[in-house]
Amino acid sequence: EAGVAQSPRYKIIEKRQSVAFWCNPISGHATLYWYQQILGQGPKLLIQFQNNGVVDDSQLPKDRFSAERLKGVDSTLKIQPAKLEDSAVYLCASSLQRTGVDEQYFGPGTRLTVT
Amino acid sequence: AQSVTQLGSHVSVSEGALVLLRCNYSSSVPPYLFWYVQYPNQGLQLLLKYTSAATLVKGINGFEAEFKKSETSFHLTKPSAHMSDAAEYFCAVTFTGGGNKLTFGTGTQLKVEL
Numbered sequence: 001e002a003g004v005a006q007s008p009r010y011k012i013i014e015k016r017q018s019v020a021f022w023c024n025p026i027s028g029h030a031t032l033y034w035y036q037q038i039l040g041q042g043p044k045l046l047i048q049f050q051n052n053g054v055v056d057d058s059q060l061p062k063d064r065f066s067a068e069r070l071k072g073v074d075s076t077l078k079i080q081p082a083k084l085e086d087s088a089v090y091l092c093a094s095s096l097q098r099t100g101v102d103e104q105y106f107g108p109g110t111r112l113t114v115t
Numbered sequence: 116a117q118s119v120t121q122l123g124s125h126v127s128v129s130e131g132a133l134v135l136l137r138c139n140y141s142s143s144v145p146p147y148l149f150w151y152v153q154y155p156n157q158g159l160q161l162l163l164k165y166t167s168a169a170t171l172v173k174g175i176n177g178f179e180a181e182f183k184k185s186e187t188s189f190h191l192t193k194p195s196a197h198m199s200d201a202a203e204y205f206c207a208v209t210f211t212g213g214g215n216k217l218t219f220g221t222g223t224q225l226k227v228e229l
Contacts, residue, residue, distance in 0.1 A: 004158070031215065040124075042205050042219030043159070056216060091158055095215060101147045101166050102215055106158030 002026065004107035006092050012113045018080035021110045025074070025094030032069055033104060034077050035091040043091055049075065079112075087114045117142045117208045121220035129228050134178075134193040136223045138206035141187065148189040149207040149217065150180055159205065165189060176200070201227045 005024040013019050025032050031050050035043035046065065048056040052072035060067070064083070069075040079086055089109040095102040122137040140146055147166050151159040163174025170182040180191045191204060203224050207217040 040221070042207075042221050043217075044219070045216055048214065048216060055214060093158075097215075101164060101209065103161055103164070104215070104217065106151075106160070108156065108158045111156075 004092055004094055004105055006090075006107035006110055008110055009108065010111050010113075012115065013082055015084055015114050016081040018078065019082055019112060020076050020078045021090050021092075021112075023075045023077070023092030023107060025092070026105055028096070029094035029105075030072070030097055031095045031102070032075050033093040033095075034067055034075070035093065037089040037091055037109070039088070046077070082112075082114045084114050087112055117146060117210060117213075117218050119148075119206045119208050119218065119220040121204075121206050121223050123223055124221065125224045125226065127226040127228060128196045130198055131195050134191070134196045134200065134225065136191040136204050136206075136225065138180075138189045138191065138220060139187050140189060140206075140208050142208060142210060144210045146208045146210050147213075148180075148182065149209075150174065150178070150189075150191050151205045151207060151219075152176075153203045153205065153222075155202075162191070162204075196225075196227045198227050198229075201225055 034046045037043040046060045047067045049069040067077045091109045092107045093104040095104045118141045120139045149164045150162040153159045163172045165182045173179045203222045205222045206220040
């Protein structure tokens with residue numbers, strides 16, 4: 001079974017530029033998550049999708065971050081404009097459902113550096 | 116709100132020695148607890164999880180953890196460290212009805228020395 005795919009793996013941009021990350025979850029997984037992992041910290045949930053609907057985006061900085069999951073499969077996360085403090089690894093994860101304790105499977109992440 | 120605290124951002128052990136990584140949780144409802152491992156430039160991999168069944172949970176790669184409600188702890192152990200165990204370890208918490216949303220600790224970097 002193929003795992004969670006993410007691209008690009010690395011991205012360097014200047015502040016005020018825009019950037020987009022892509023995630024393809026495990027086939028059949030209804031729930032998709034985007035996490036931000038700042039160096040030295042644990043992952044922080046930014047947004048959670050159930051199929052193509054948002055179920056939690058309470059920690060997403062909506063003035064600059066946006067995400068979509070059209071057709072309930074793959075997803076994109078966008079930052080516009082980027083700030084220095086957005087430098088982090090952006091992890092995508094998926095799970096079969098969002099009931100109880102369904103295991104979340106993580107992709108390798110995209111490391112973003114904002115200069 | 117739920118939270119986890121991982122004591123010790125860096126732990127160093129000798130190969131063959133006991134590994135003990137500490138995690139304490141805070142939760143107003145019965146928690147579900149997890150340990151994840153992250154190797155360099157990779158995503159997180161589930162080691163084990165506690166879901167209110169047996170309090171002693173065995174995971175992959177010889178790791179285990181014990182849920183102690185009285186101490187609000189879920190420490191991760193392995194009897195004998197191997198060089199391949201060097202990685203970062205994260206404790207995480209969620210709860211029934213929590214929508215499968217995980218709250219992670221700040222992580223513990225494990226170094227294994229010869």
